[in-house]
Amino acid sequence: MGNLSEITAKDVCKIRPVNWVLGRIRNWTSSLTISSETECYPKGLFILTGAIIGITGVILSFLGNPANTGFCVSCFMENIAGSIGLHGNTRMQYLRPEIIGFVIGSFFMSLYKKEFRATGGSSPLLRYFVGILMIIGCAVFMGCPIKMVFKIAAGDLTAWIGMGGLVAGVYIGLKFLERGFSLGRPNKLPAANALLIPLLMASLLGVLLLKPDFISLSSKGAGAQHAPLYLSLIAGLGIGALGQSTGFCITGGISRLFLWGSKEFTFCPKTTGLALGMVSFFLFAFVASILTGQFSLGWYGQPSSNDSHLWNFFGMLLVGFGSVLIKGCPFRQLIAAGQGDTDAGASVLGMLTGAALVQNWGLGGNAAGTPYEGKIAILLGLCALFAVGLLYRKRGETFAPEFQSGLD
Numbered sequence: 001m002g003n004l005s006e007i008t009a010k011d012v013c014k015i016r017p018v019n020w021v022l023g024r025i026r027n028w029t030s031s032l033t034i035s036s037e038t039e040c041y042p043k044g045l046f047i048l049t050g051a052i053i054g055i056t057g058v059i060l061s062f063l064g065n066p067a068n069t070g071f072c073v074s075c076f077m078e079n080i081a082g083s084i085g086l087h088g089n090t091r092m093q094y095l096r097p098e099i100i101g102f103v104i105g106s107f108f109m110s111l112y113k114k115e116f117r118a119t120g121g122s123s124p125l126l127r128y129f130v131g132i133l134m135i136i137g138c139a140v141f142m143g144c145p146i147k148m149v150f151k152i153a154a155g156d157l158t159a160w161i162g163m164g165g166l167v168a169g170v171y172i173g174l175k176f177l178e179r180g181f182s183l184g185r186p187n188k189l190p191a192a193n194a195l196l197i198p199l200l201m202a203s204l205l206g207v208l209l210l211k212p213d214f215i216s217l218s219s220k221g222a223g224a225q226h227a228p229l230y231l232s233l234i235a236g237l238g239i240g241a242l243g244q245s246t247g248f249c250i251t252g253g254i255s256r257l258f259l260w261g262s263k264e265f266t267f268c269p270k271t272t273g274l275a276l277g278m279v280s281f282f283l284f285a286f287v288a289s290i291l292t293g294q295f296s297l298g299w300y301g302q303p304s305s306n307d308s309h310l311w312n313f314f315g316m317l318l319v320g321f322g323s324v325l326i327k328g329c330p331f332r333q334l335i336a337a338g339q340g341d342t343d344a345g346a347s348v349l350g351m352l353t354g355a356a357l358v359q360n361w362g363l364g365g366n367a368a369g370t371p372y373e374g375k376i377a378i379l380l381g382l383c384a385l386f387a388v389g390l391l392y393r394k395r396g397e398t399f400a401p402e403f404q405s406g407l408d
Contacts, residue, residue, distance in 0.1 A: 042273075043272060043273050043276055045242070045245060045246055045273070046246050046248070046273035046274065046276045046277035046280070047276050047277065047280045048242065048280075049239075049242040049243065049245075049246050049248050049277050049280075049281075050248070050276070050277040050278060050279065050280030050281035050282075050284065051280050051281070051284040052238060052239060052242060053070075053071070053146070053239055053242075053248075053281050053285075054070075054149075054150075054153070054280065054281045054282065054283070054284030054285030054286075054288060055284050055285070055288050056070075056235040056238075056239065057069075057070025057071050057146075057150055057235075057285060058070060058150070058153075058154075058285050058288035058289050058292060058294065059227075059288065059292070060098075060227040060231070060232060060235060061150075061227075061294060062292045062294060063227040063228060063231065064225055064226050064227040064228070065225060065226055065227050065232075066222050066225045066303065066304065067154075067294065067303035067304070068147070068150055068151045068154045068156060068294070068302065068303045068304055068305075069143070069147055069150060069303075069304065070146065070147060070150040070285070071098050071146050071147070071150075071235075071236075071239070071331075072138075072143050072144050072146060072147035072150075073099065073138070073144040073146060073147075073329075073330040073331050073334065073351070074134075074135050074138030074139055074143065074144045074147075074330060074351075074355065075138075075142075075143065075144075075147065075222065075304075076096035076098060076099045077099065077135060077330075077351050077352055077354075077355035078092050078135075078139070078355040078356075078358060078359055078364075079092055079093060079094040079095070079096050079218075079222070079223050080094075080095055080096055080099060080204070080352065080355070081352055081355040081356040081359065082094075082216060082218075082223065082356075082359065083095045083215055083216050083217060083223075084204075084215065084216075085214070085216065086352070086353075086355070086356035086360075087355075087356045087359035087360045088359075088360075089221075089359045090216070090218055090219075090220075090221070090223075091218055091220060091221025091222060091223055091224075092218065092221065092222055092223045092359060093216040093217055093218045093223045094217055094218055094223040094224070094226055095204050095205075095207065095208040095215065095217075096226070096232070097205065097208060097229055097230075097232040097233035097236055098232050098233075098235060098236040098239075099201070099236065099334065100201045100202075100204055100205045100208070100233065100236060101232070101233050101234070101235065101236015101237040101238075101239070101240055102236050102239060102240040102243065102331070102334045102335060102338065103197060103198055103201040103240060103334050103335075103337060103338040103348075104198060104201055104202060104205070104236075104237060104240060104338065105236060105237035105238060105239065105240020105241040105242075105243075105244070105338070106240040106241065106243060106244040106334070106335045106336075106337075106338030106339050107198040107240075107338040107339065108237075108241065109240070109241035109244040109245060109339075110244055110338065110339035110340065113244075113245070115244075115339060116191075116194070116339055116340045117188070117194070117339070117340045118188065118189040118190060118191045118192075118193050118194035118340045118342065119186040119187065119188060119189060119194075119340060119341055119342065119343070120186055120187065120189050120193060120194075120341065120342030120343050120345075120346075121184070121186055121187040121189070121342075121343070122183045122184045122185060122186040122343045123183035123184055123343075123392075124342065124343050124346035125346070126183060126388065126392075127183070127326050127343050127344075127346045127347045127350065128346045128347065128349060128350035128353070129350060129384075130322045130325060130326050130347065130350065130385070130388070131326070131330075131333065131346070131347035131348065131349065131350025131351040131353070131354060132350045132351070132353050132354035132357065133318060133322050133354065133381040133384065133385065134318070134319050134322045134323065134329075134330055134347075134350075134351065134354065135330070135350075135351045135354030135355050135358060136315075136318070136354055136357070136358060136363055136374075136377050136378070136381055137314075137315040137316060137317070137318030137319040137322070137378065137381065138315065138316075138319055138330065139315075139354075139355075139358040139363055139364035139365065139374070140308075140311055140312065140314070140315030140318075140363065140364065140365045140370055140374045140375075140377075140378055141162045141165075141312045141315035141316050141319070141365065142304040142305065142306070142312075142364065142365045142366075143159075143162070143304055144319070144329065144330050144331065145166055145250035145251060145316075145319065145320075145323075145329045145330070145331070146250065146329075146331050147304070148162050148163060148166065148250075148316065149250065149278075149281055149282055149285065150285055151302070151304065151305070152282065153282055153285035153286040153288075153289050153295075154285075154289045154294055154295055154296065154302075155289070155295045155296045155297035155298060155302075156296075156298075156302040156303075156305055157297070157298060157299045157302075158299055158302060158305050158306075158307075158309065158312065159305070161309045161312050161313050162312050162313065162315070162316040163316070164313060164316075165312065165313035165314060165315065165316035165317040165319075165320065166250070166251065166254070166316040166317070166319060166320040167254055167320065168313075168317050168320065169316065169317040169318060169319060169320020169321035169322075169323070169324070170251050170254045170255050170258065170320040170321070170323070170324055171258055171320075172317070172320075172321050172324075173255075173320065173321045173322075173323070173324025173325055173389075174255060174258050174259065174324055176324075176325070176389035176390075176393065177324065179393055180393045180394040180395060181325065181389055181392055181393050181394075182392060182393075182394055183325070183326070183392060186341070186343055189342060191340075193342050194340035194341070194342055194345075196342070196345060197337040197338065197342075197345040197348055197349075198337075198338055201338075205233070208229070240334075240335060240338060243331065243332075243335040244335050244338065244339055246273065246274075246277060247274070247332075247335075248274065248277050248331075248332075248335075249274070249323075249328050249329050249331065249332035250278065250329050250331070251319075251320055251323035251324060251328065251329040251332075252274060252323075252327075252328060252329070252332060253274035253275060253277070253278050254320075255324055256274060257275070305367075306365055306366065306367055306368065306369050306370070307369060308365060308369040308370040311365070311369075311370035311374070311375055311378065312365070312370075314378050314379075314382070315365070315370075315378055317382070318378055318381050318382055318385070321382070321385050322381075322385055325385065325388065325389065326343075326344075326347055328344065328347075330351055332344075333347040333348050333351065334348060361373055361377075362374075363377045
């Protein structure tokens with residue numbers, strides 16, 4: 001890129017790590033000074049995104065969504081899977097408008113910003129498989145990374161164990177990336193390919209509004225606990241649009257801190273933004289939980305929680321590990337699928353399949369603990385991810401180009 005002293009604030013966002021010799025990158029920081037606000041990643045937008053997610057999630061739980069849930073991608077995918085007949089648990093059947101809104105909001109924002117691009121071909125079947133494993137990990141923990149933050153903000157101390165597992169999983173995944181893990185570079189595709197997931201979600205929205213007889217809707221249990229439909233849909237649309245604009249991702253934010261270190265806060269503004277977004281998410285959810293009377297500090301008796309701390313740790317470790325390998329947590333996969341990434345679309349379909357398997361095979365955690373089947377699934381899932389990490393490693397290389405993109 002030429003003389004580093006000539007790099008502008010906007011150019012900083014284009015710098016990529018070339019290899020694991022991150023000392024070279026950190027040395028650059030001594031000769032770089034950038035504005036606290038840049039054209040590419042305005043921090044205010046990240047703070048707003050975190051605030052909107054935190055406040056609306058808590059409000060929706062207050063208005064009817066399950067307690068300490070806010071927006072839980074894994075739980076809501078299980079509800080959708082049941083509603084369309086992929087499992088028979090009558091307590092987990094509802095077409096969650098929040099999930100629909102995430103994808104459609106991302107779709108329209110990407111069109112507005114002219115960022116809708118059909119890409120794919122980067123090991124889609126493997127991504128489908130990892131999508132299944134991520135939902136299994138979430139189900140054992142009883143929540144996705146987004147719900148994990150809501151649980152912590154509501155005073156659930158056990159959720160910190162899940163946080164530890166998620167961070168450990170991200171770290172392990174990054175070690176495989178450091179050693180050349182790659183699923184292949186995505187290619188440009190005809191635009192029609194990228195419309196599949198947005199059209200699927202639009203169809204589900206139409207079905208939800210019309211309520212035909214072939215759709216199942218719970219009359220009791222978690223599936224029957226939901227906020228007003230239109231409020232949930234509007235929240236989903238807004239968060240989907242903001243997620244597309246910022247690239248908000250819990251595991252992505254953690255990954256960047258491991259990759260670049262604390263000095264990146266003065267070097268690469270997107271990490272600063274993601275960190276501010278996550279802090280904003282937690283703080284606003286924390287305050288909202290207190291104001292709405294949903295905060296309860298403790299280890300025991302928390303909603304969607306149990307005493308299987310070891311398996312909660314391993315469940316989120318599986319989620320963090322898988323998220324790094326396919327570049328994004330379950331929430332991020334929905335957003336990416338909405339903006340044209342068909343590989344993320346394959347992951348979303350895998351997540352839906354995983355949601356059905358969790359219910360059909362009884363893999364998910366419950367108040368009594370983690371079932372034997374869930375423990376076996378977690379161990380097999382971790383073994384599978386380690387095998388994938390080893391088999392898809394390119395010896396002698398580090399940080400394949402498809403992973404370097406998006407680390408700007």
